[in-house]
Amino acid sequence: MDPVHYQRAHSIDDALRLIDAPGACFIAGGTNLLDLMKGGIARPQRLVDVSRLPWQQIEPRPDGGLRLGAGVRNSDAADHAEVRRRYPLLSRALLAGASPQLRNMASVGGNLLQRTRCVYFYDDGFARCNKRRPGSGCDAIGGLNRQHAILGASEHCIATHPSDMAVALSALRAQVQLRSAAGERSLALDAFYRLPGETPERDTEIAPGELIVAVDLPASAFARHCHYLKVRDRASYAFALVSVAAALDLDDSGRVRDAALALGGVAHRPWRVPAAEQCLVGRVPDQAAAQEAAALLLAGARGQGHNDFKIELARRAVVRALARAAAAGAGEQNDVGRS
Template structure:
């Protein structure tokens, strides 16, 4: 680990000011940042500690949306009574990720900002456009079985997004509230994470001088049921090979509304709008489930070791719909 300056911020304005003075990183739970600093992948000259900022509240807004402070821990969010009642898919996604100890430290904003788990990104020596722009992507012709995507990829990067929480939020619908020297602004959650395209080192829409303050979830869909399904190599402390977050609202057995998002198979939390449209207005039947699953993986591009993810992604959708139909 390289030498760095450490500063604790007393408020949001001070945090932004400290961050702007040197190439810096914010320290919240630290569950990703410290790991990457130890292996010399991230090299901030200053670490700005924001752990004590008053951004740890969960509150229902007058319009029915739920506002979550950036510093709310994953454990607190997963166990919140409003989340359990109105957004069970989010609680399930959070509880499927990491370990209890990590969830107790990891924050909402930190989860959104976590970096990919591609081994070529983390080894510090292989060509990786995320770590060293224009150096190449070793994963495309290398080992790309588990943490590499088949949706949203490019010739410059195929690393899959690692978050479970973000998949649930993509299905629910949300906005990211940020603050910077120019004031406050909101970013639609589906626009926050960027596709790699030709600039995979640009992972999100947050500017260098901005700080995430809150995540605001859309109001729950009346009469809906939801679930998160994570398929992985082992049941404990493993990133998704494929996952699905699905919300459906039924009139009898006919789907009135639907939200479908995928994880583990894409370079960002993946909202499958084609699959949603294929499901809305249809009865919950096995035939429809297969059709919806195929639509969800439309456009997938397999690589040498991860072609199975196309089928697995479809199974994540089918099994989730079977559970919700029951």
């Protein structure tokens, strides 16, 4: 490992001052960054520790929503009473990710910024990775690509985003709050992430020297009827082959007033298609409606050979997640330990 200069920030303004140096990088829990450093993928010259900043609170917002400080640990967010009560979809997604030990360290802001787990990106022995070495090519295309994207990919990159939390936040229409020396701005989570296009080395729209300070959840009617379904190779500590965040607001007749759907494990970012959600509105969420929504959500999906099975797997997962969301009651949804 290369020598690194370490500094601890004592305030957000202090962090923004310290990051204004060549080769500087923020670190909070370090659950992803340290792996990248040990593998020689990330080579920061200076680490600015933001783990002790006063941003580890979960607070109500005037609009009826909830603000998650960027430093809130994943385990604390998952177990917070208001998150479990008002946003059980997020609690379920957090508990589906990583292991208890990692959740105890990982922060909300860091979770959003974690890099892909594509094996060609993580192994420097593979020379061709446009995300690691722009312009070098993509060994995953034509290689072993069972874990890779079926939506939103490009000829330059077929990597997927690994976060479970981000999939739930996408469905919940979260806003990412950013701060830099130039001021503050807010981005919808779906606008925060980028598709690979011709610049797969850029995962997000975050600017140099910019810091995630919070994530805002709007007021939601999805607490009663929601489900997070994660399909993976083993029951724990595995990234999703396909995941689905499904949420419904049903009227007294059982028809859909509003719907939210997001896919994980299939693209460079959480995958949402507003038309797939809109097609459910005004209908009873039966199998026919769910299949139509799945078809719209997966329109244009294309496999790379080893991951062709993901298209049908994702379709079935959407139908199943919607059925479970529709059948769920408040008591079941608060039981976030269930799969």
